[in-house]
Amino acid sequence: MANPSINQGHHQAHIMIKLTHSESFKKLFFTLFSVVILLLSVNVPGTLAANNDEDYLAVTTENPNIDLGELEFSLTPLTKGELTIEVDAWLAILKARATIVSEAEILVSQKQKKILAAQEISDISTESAILLDKSKNDKAAAKELKEDLDEIKSLARDIKHKKADKAVDELSKTPESLNQLAKKADLYSHKMQKRRELLIKNLTQLREKKNDALERFQLVLSSWESKGGDGTELHLYANALSGTNVDLTDSDAAWLTIKGWLLSQDGGLRWLANIIKFTLALFFIYILSRTAGKITDAALNRNSNLSTLLKLFIKVSVRRVILIIGFIVSLTLIEINVAPVLALIGAAGLVVGLALQGTLSNFASGMLILIYRPFDVGDIIEIDGVTGTVHSMTLLSTSIKTFDNQHLVVPNNNIWGTTIVNVTGSRTRRVDLVFGIGYGDDMVKAEKIMLDVVSRHELILENPAPVVKVNELADSSVNFVCRPWVKTENYLDVYWDVTRQVKEEFDKQGVSIPFPQRDVHVHQVAEITEK
The missing domain is CATH 3.30.70.100 (Alpha-Beta Plaits)
Structure with a gap:
């Protein structure tokens, strides 16, 4: 008779084997499934990626007033092909807004011409009313009156207004009718001026919207260029649309345009805020440089191995580096692109370096003097036969005061290139x-x-x-x-x-100190007389 416990053990072992095979099958299935999904998710270069770019629709233009920071984050994961579509979409928005601005500017100019024509009609009508009485007995006055009436008709046609044409056609050549025409022209001019001022205010808002689109377009364009796009021509187009055109021949429009720009959020108020931030940043940088200079000076004073000249140089260098870097960074607060500024500084540095080779040689010698410390401020040194006390030193020259209080400024290249005798170099x-x-x-x-x-x-x-x-x-x-x-x-x-x-x-004590003496011995020779 079989042992029940043994049969039970075999049964449990059989079940465990089935479970093991089942789990292995599941693992194999999930592994194969993952591989298939991975293969399907891989884009084939030149086919699927291209199709994705072709099917891509611009998403950043859904909100034309999108925040610049949000727009920048949205552009980061996009590919070059997707950014190309985004650039085209923003270019269309920019072009549409620029077109509206141009049409509004043309309309403002046309209204100004109508206003001037109406004012001229008013002036000529008033003068014609006076000439009308004289023209009855004066041929010259009659001729001048006829010319004025023809001018009025020509100006009425320039206005291109039905009421103006009708008013001129119904002119009965009486002083009362001419004066009435002058009043109507003044009224028309006044109404047109009101409309024109309103149009200029709207034009300021349209320019703000165009500038907003321009700013976002330039951001998208920069992102596209960073991923391989060539935006040379688009930059030229954007630069042509930047700024505000002011017609200085039209004083009223110019003043209204300037006033609107000064009071706009993206114009004068924005620049005022930028200038305030720039000024505060410069003040903060100045305080920071002074504080850093004091901290550096206190730290250097604890090190007795450094010369006074080197300590002074490090202190001044720390302050100036902070000021220069802080000034360049602060330029971004007034919306100045510092990249061209840095490139200009680099190019200017190369030109200045070639032109000032002797000065750079003095600079290098000054650095070597600071590093190797052959003398310090207050030391008595002798250079090329000149002895004096070191008064001060810059990276280009060293100031020496002689014992008779002469002030000598010696180029560092001359000092480093000769023998330096430090009289007070030892204790x-x-x-x-x-x-x-x-x-x-x-x-x-x-x-x-x-x-x-x-x-x-x-x-x-x-x-x-x-x-x-x-x-x-x-x-x-x-x-x-x-x-x-x-x-x-x-x-x-x-x-x-x-x-x-x-x-x-x-x-x-009777000790003599000899001094040079010369003994002169005189020998007398007897004179020989010939006999």
């Missing part, structure tokens, strides 16, 4: 003195006098110890060298003090 300095005594004087006594003088002087350093030694047996003296060490700033004081004190001590 201590040796004073080299030479004293001579006579051959008959006591050398030990003289040496002791000099050692006593240098040991008593408070400015002479004990370490290194001063040196007093016989150095030379000269023609007329025995020369000693006296070499005490002092702090650099005390060099001249010690030099002068020791020289004076040694001379005074030599005189007190």
Whole structure:
């Protein structure tokens, strides 16, 4: 008899095998299904992609007043072909609005001509009413009256108004009728002027709408160019439509146009806001540069390894870099494209660099001086036989004040290209003195006098110890060298003090200091007399 537990175990194992096969089949099915979907979703270059572009309809023009930021986000995922359709759609909107503006400008010009014609009819009618009485007895007045009436008819035809033609045709050549015509012409001129002013106000709004479309068109055009499109001709078209045309010959229209632009949200008010933002940005950048300069100065003062010249250069450079970058960035607040400005700066830099090679050489030398620090502000240096104190330095030149208070400005290229002697480059300095005594004087006594003088002087350093030694047996003296060490700033004081004190001590203790002498020997030769 079979064991039930064994049969149950086989049954469970069989079920597990079926489940395992079932799960494997499901996994295989889902894998194949995913591959098929992936293959179907892949676009074949030149076929499906092209069909998608051909079937694509512009979506960004559904709202012609779409926000610029939203429009930019909408353009980002579009392909070049889709952007081509978007450019065409916005071009159509821009062209339609520009056409409406042009038609409105033509209408304003036509109304101005009618107003001028009506005003001239009024003036001529008034003059003709006066001539009418004279024309009865004066042939010249009659001729002039006839010319005026013909001019009135010609002007009435220029107005192209039925009432104007009818009023002239019904003219009965009486002073009353002529005066009545003048009043009607004035009334017509006044009404036309009102309509014209209203039309100019509407024209300002139409220009704003055109400029809005132009701004969005340029954004779409830039996005299209960034993905390979060539928009040279379209940029020329857009530039031709930019700006506002003002007829300066028509003072009323010019003033109304300017006034409307100044009060429009996309005109004067917009530029006023931009200028305010630009001014505030410049003020903020100035404060930021001053603050950054102070922070940089405080940080550099903690580093004693940097020279004063380098610290000053870094501080000024930080301030100027912030000012320049901030100014260029602030130009975007007044809607100036900084890309051409940067390109212009680069081109100008190349031209200036070629023209100012000597100046650039001084600039490079100034940078090397700042990096290698052969001297600092306040140091006494000697360059090409000129000795003085470094007063200040720029990247192009170094200012030196001589001891007689002359102000020298030396190009950095001249300084870097020659030997620089930094007199105060070290903290201590040796004073080299030479004293001579006579051959008959006591050398030990003289040496002791000099050692006593240098040991008593408070400015002479004990370490290194001063040196007093016989150095030379000269023609007329025995020369000693006296070499005490002092702090650099005390060099001249010690030099002068020791020289004076040694001379005074030599005189007190009977040690002579020889000076050059010349002995002249005269030989007398007896005169030989011939006999």
